[in-house]
Amino acid sequence: MNGLRVIFQREINAYLRSSVGYILAATVLMLDGLLFYTQALGPDTEARVSGQVLAIFFYTTSGLTVIASLVLSVRLIAEERQLGTQVLLNTSPVRDWEIVLGKFLAALVFITGITLSTLYMPLMIVVNGKVSIAQILVGYSGLVLLGAAVLAIGMFATSLTRSQLVATAVGAGITAVMFLFWPLSTVVDPPMSRVLSALALHGRHFSGFQQGLLHTRDVFYYLAVTYFFLLLATKVLEAKRWE
């Protein structure tokens, strides 16, 4: 556990002093603010109940969370290989799962920080409309869980290669395919449609969070995806550590 703690601290410090972290945070917040204004508050938007406005907010923010999580995660191990620092971790008494989990948790904390910085927008809805704090909490839980799942996919992608470009392509590819399961599920017949909708990264599993509804099934799904890809990343790292 010592290795996990030390790697987590190093990664968090790296985010706090890197311009990439701040640029990413600023971009996400700016785009989120603009989308919130144009889609929920702007003069041309149709009249909606505050619950709908909140759902739109969580929908648009989820897209940005996915992109930010991918951007953040695909460099995590590939960059170590590129800079030659992976050898330090490889020859230290630190377990592969500690490396993966330390980096993952630090990225998750950073993504959660960026996501929570958008809190002023739902609070505006609370002040001017009728939504409960619980609805907001559920929505943010969904964003964090979705972010965790995409970060785990990115961790797996970055564990495969030393090229951040290749890692980005692989991570984005897996994420896109898992997103497409949802629209695909609507055009194929059962039981395939049920399988695809159950596996879809967005759609069925996120819509509950978007509406402020907490389903154990959805929480379990995101935790399972996260666990699965982190496990894959650990196994890949294990196999590559001695290669």
Place this chain on the structure above:
Amino acid sequence: MIQLTEVRKYFGEKRALGPVSFEIQPGGAVGFLGLNGAGKTTLLRILATDLRSSTGEVEIAGINVAANPHEVRKKIGYLPETPPLYRDMAVGEYLKFVGQIKGLNPDRVDNRVREVEEYTQLTSVHDEFTQNLSHGYRQRVGIAQAIIHKPELLILDEPTKGLDPVQVLELRGLIMRLKEEHTILVSSHVLTEISQTCDRVFVLNQGELIASGSEDEISADLSGTYRIMLGARMAPDTRAEDLVHFVQGLPDITSVEMVQQDDQLLTLSVQSPTDCRGSLSRSLVKSGHDVVRLELGSNELESIFVELLGQQVN
């Protein structure tokens, strides 16, 4: 300390190393000498647990590396060809990070960082980001990270590569000091580097170990003789020819060659099947001559190396 048995490493179909077998006792410095591509880095990476051997067994401090790499990693410090530095960290912060992942007690890590910085003369750059350091300082930080957890075995891959002559001398001094506390493995293709810092030499060529031992042992094995440079101030009224004749008549001396004469000061190259410097000096002093120089031939390693590679080519 280290035992290798029939170790081989293949990258795809290509054999990069082996079969290599040897044993290294604890203490002192061992040099791995070879041309570029000889297999030095591959061998050191296997010993540093960065690379798994394709076949064979490696034991470090009595632990099988393949079976328990985690335990072995606690006992080794490794400086690869390029020091593994995080550019966004200051020197002190980086060393603290390395100390912690190497398992140092968090309460003691700050003290240890200060100790290591003093030892490697890094105190003045404690707060500097590693990306702003000169090559020489980066190399020192690389050594500092390798010794921070007081490893039993220190592995340095081409530690003086790219350094200027002054930095080379400084680093050589540092390695000499480190020899007192660690077993050190150093690789280099620079002959003087190995010659001046190591007690034992392994010569690698095309992935194979072609010679091992001390510089003198390899030299003796190769030619069957020791070459001794003797400087003597002759006793009064002695001619150079007389002294040469006298030395030639001593036991264990196979040949004597006059290298230089400067008045009464004579330099001879003496060949012997044994290292007979002790008996040689006693005999000379007893006969009234002064011994001003008595050493095994200089630049020996260079000629050994060239000869060994020549034999391989043939």
